Amino acid sequence: MIKELNILIAGVGGQGAILMSELLGDAAVRDGLRIRGSEVLGMAVRGGSVFSSLRMGSDVYGPLPPLGKCDIMVSLEPSEALRNITFLSKLALVIVNTAIVVPFTVSLGISKYPSLEVIMEKLKGVSSKVIPLDANELAREAGNPRTANIAMLGALYGTGKVPIKEETLKAEIEERFPPKIVPANHKAFDLGIKACQQV
């Protein structure tokens, strides 16, 4: 039984970050793990910042990982990874979807979007490894553009650091989605594992 593993999932409302944490959490409980989590709800389709934390282990009490203690961050959007940078521990692993979602404040000219290079540089400065992936491309490869979050879930699994079985995760996906779209989601998951391990 692990003592403590802190995972953070960040993204923009509507990208399916909450769904990812639900799948992970359900799978973890199924595999007998003790797990806490917290999230910001209501941002779906309203385009606001979303983050969800998952904390596994016997030594875990609070809903939020303390700043500087997050072991893995999976971000569905680059600037959202930056937004949550203070959660990262020095040894953290960061998986970032490189597809940018521009907020309306930038279109209006009342805010600026930093360059991808600056974001990656900042993330690298505080973690042990940053893995950039184009999850939207993986989703297209899998045959369904809405499976980007599942591809990222696969990438997370592909790090080998999450003590949940692949079968459990795949079973969760099967139970969660309508049968028609399960194959694409499974494929996205596998592509995510591969993409992560290639980097």
Added chain:
Amino acid sequence: MQKLLTDSPGKAMFLLGNEAIARGAIEAGVQIAAAYPGTPSSEIMENMASVAKDLGIHVEWSTNEKVAFEVAFAASISGLRALAAMKHVGLNVAHDPIMSASYIGVTGAMVLLVADDPWAWSSQNEQDSRYVARQGYLPVLEPSSAQEAKDMMVDAFDLSEEFGHLFVIRSVTRIGHARGDVTLGKISKERRKGSFKKDRLRFVLTPLGARINRPKMINRIEEIKKRANTLPYNRLNLASGARLGIIAAGVPYSYAQEALKWMGIGDKISVLKIGTPYPLPEDLVKGLLTSVPEVLIVEELEPFLELHIKAIAQEENIPVKIYGKDLLPIVGELSTGKVMKAIASLTGSELPVDLGEIEKLETETAPLLPLRPPALCAGCPHRASFYAIKTISRKIAREIGKDIVPVYPGDIGCYTLGNPPPLESNDVTMCMGASFGLANGFSHSVDVPVIAHLGDSTFFHAGIPPMINAVFNKANITMVVLDNGTTAMTGFQPDAGVGFTATGEKTVQLRPENIARACGVEFVEVMDPFDLKTAMEVIEKAIRFEGPSLVVSRRLCAQEAQREKKKLKEEIIHYRVDQEKCVKSKNKMMPCSAACPAGNDIPGIINLIKIGKIKEALELVKETNPMPAVLGRVCYHPCETDCNRGQLDEAMAIHKLERLLGDYEANLPGEEATEARREEKVAIIGSGPAGLSCAYYLAKMGYPVTIFESLSVAGGMLAVGIPEYRLPKDVLKEEIKKIEGLGVEIRLNTQVSSVDDLMNQGYKAVFVAVGAHKSMNLGAPGEDKEGVISALSFLREVSLGEQVIVGEKTAVIGGGNAAIDAARVALRHGAKEVSIIYRRSRVEMPASDEEINAAEEEGVNITYLAAPTKVLGDGKLTGLECTRMELGEPDESGRKRPVPIKGSEFNVDADTLIVAIGQVPELPFTDEQLKASPKGTLTADAGTLATGKPGVFGGGDAVTGPAMVTDAIGAGRKAANSIDRYLRGESLTVTQGEAPIVSYEELSLTGIESIPRAEADKLTAAERVKGFAEIESGFTEETAVAEAKRCLSCDVGSEKCIMLLACPAIIRDDGKTVIDDSMCDGCTVCAQVCPYNAIVQE
């Protein structure tokens, strides 16, 4: 099957806190559950509703929290188990019945679930509801995890039934919206039959009832207090040898646990976990307080526990130092880090992480982050409603008056997301229904249109009483009900206007418009916000209606509409931008820059001033005007006449902004001469603005330049034509010095009579910029008498400090700026009466309005439609004979020709006559190549400024006749560029396309309110005529920056779709405006807003 119905006691599930709470109610056998949606509590009742049918229980979304509480309470005094759930501000709505409920107690069981929101993630305040429970004598259970929340719910019902008293469970966002593994318990299958046993003394709270029940209530609380000491949720853990104790409840308890574990001191600190903040387990509290010298209370928000515990210590005389809000914040959420810091400050322990480093990282990263607040969805009807409301109401406000700005009270719902730019839809938001309530108040307090809005759910919740109040108490307000057919923000729950209950049963569908009419609102209309034109017409009628008016803006929520379409397998019609038709302003000219003869990049300059970059703005203006301090004083600013802001309220004070840059430069060292030196010498004849400008730009390019000036002073008309009160001599001297500093040589007192001579002296190019310094004669007999002087001579002599005599009665003939200048100078030189005589009317007078007004203020008389025919006097002037004129057909200047009226002669006394009827250049060096026009001006090409003689260019007044200083500046730069091309052997001709100009109609004006333009100080007329002190002051930098912010930025005007609507589906992709069809909902609003019809169906 709904997962919460899983009948497997002992099984672990990963549940959301709110799911665990609902599961607890299910396990407890709740039979009645009522709530109003409110984040972070909504999921509780959503889950209850989804199992209602299966469990055979009644679950409802009540119209508001007061009703929800009353519904549940009625069940609880009918012997049933009931649950009411609400967020903290919802508790405020139910405050009235809650305060009296404990007096009555329950016969069944009742739990009130309240969800607080530290940090106000989705609320308008951070209130700590434990105080409300305490006030109402309601015991509070506070869970610290999802598991505890479920267990507490089950036990709360048992306790409620045991004691016959209501119980509160106080949740927070980090419980309700946190997840955890939860072990399930047994589901109670008991279903009671409700029965209400009458007991008037108990249930009827007359004053007698209140006085009888209160001691009984207090007794119940005392019993519960005793029980608190043995409830498993309150746990005292004494560590042997501990010097510090921690007391914590709820989520802060889990932070404390985590902090102690992380710091490795868990076995050294005593901990009292509190599960019942009210009533406190006093025995346990005393047990901790007496065991350690110091206690830290780890508590979020208010010091609820802290103050009660301090009171216990005081009452019991316990010598212990209690810390709390002195070490932990009262604002916002706590965290493991904050708690660790507080503990470490008392124990002196080392922190396992460098909090200072984390803070530093936070400070470094924060400015890089793009703002990403939640926004109205693509296709949201509220966007259309707000666009319509604000556009039409601003138009009406402008009609009423310049300073009229409507007030838009707002409310709580998805539509609150219209708050950020560009819609800026609401001015005040406090609580449900307040928009209509405050609107009533505003209508009696401020004299502007008041237009309030709220949603359909909010209308039923709290909007009806203030609407009735507006009718009853005569408030002239416009009320808009944004009916999107759902309670969207909290998760699309049904309200009374939807036609379905929480459990999906069909029911009566109420209509806000019917209710409004029934309540006596005389103007009630329904519109579809997606039809912008009709929407604006309806809102206009509503605003103009005398008396309260109500508009229902009805269109289904975009998310609900999408789901419906998907269910019916209907296609969503997307829209796209036709790139051929889409016109971006970058290809257009701004009216200010288009009007400026010097071609200043006025929007660019203003943008820099806006952000305080004065130096950069100065550099930019000098690219087209080398003397901003001069032009910022003398230019007649045609830019301001064409400024689009002038059509909204008042034109930008561009003239004064230019002056700020010039005055700023006065304090800087002059520019240094350019490195690259060219060989070719260039001669410039005339040191007026055209000559100086040409010299500046040539010198910047590295050419050696010599200016030949016939007078004893440089500056041309700037020095000898414009009076000092408009342009102080030292300002001009400074500007000229800066130009000389670039290496330009000015030879004064040097007349040039032959251009060929100059060429023979080795000058490779010549710029003729002699101006128009020769006065035209009146052509009236007697003109040569003593006392008659030309305006140009008069002004020149005054400027050069020569002896000038002005008589008491001065007459000035002419209507241009020279005439006005001469008149005002004469006043300052001793004339008691000064009259200007002009042959046309005021409308045709060529002088600038500002000058004419200034002259009149100073006491100059102006006689229109008269012209002198004879100069009277013997050798010395005594007066004029004038004839009245009338206006006939227009002449070649386009102005009406003055026609003498026969027999209308009259005499004017005068001892000084100043003639200012026209100026021409002196051109002693014309020949077959270098020609003069019939009017007497030098002939030169308008585009290249080249004359007939190769290498000789001409510009300024010498070519155009008298014009503005700015025209000359522009000509000088043009000439410099032409000369440069000539000397490089390049073609002189430059093609310039005709770019269209951004019109006022294209601009994004939503949210732009009327602001008057900044004014600078000015001397009064009485002060002015005393002498030649500069009349106008400039702006301070602060005033200039504020004025610059008024600029409408016409250069982004035509992205109306993005700038006015900020729909997330419209994005910029590689410089183009495109619509993301994965987000586009086909609402057509952007297509209606685009002035170019560039948005079309896919």
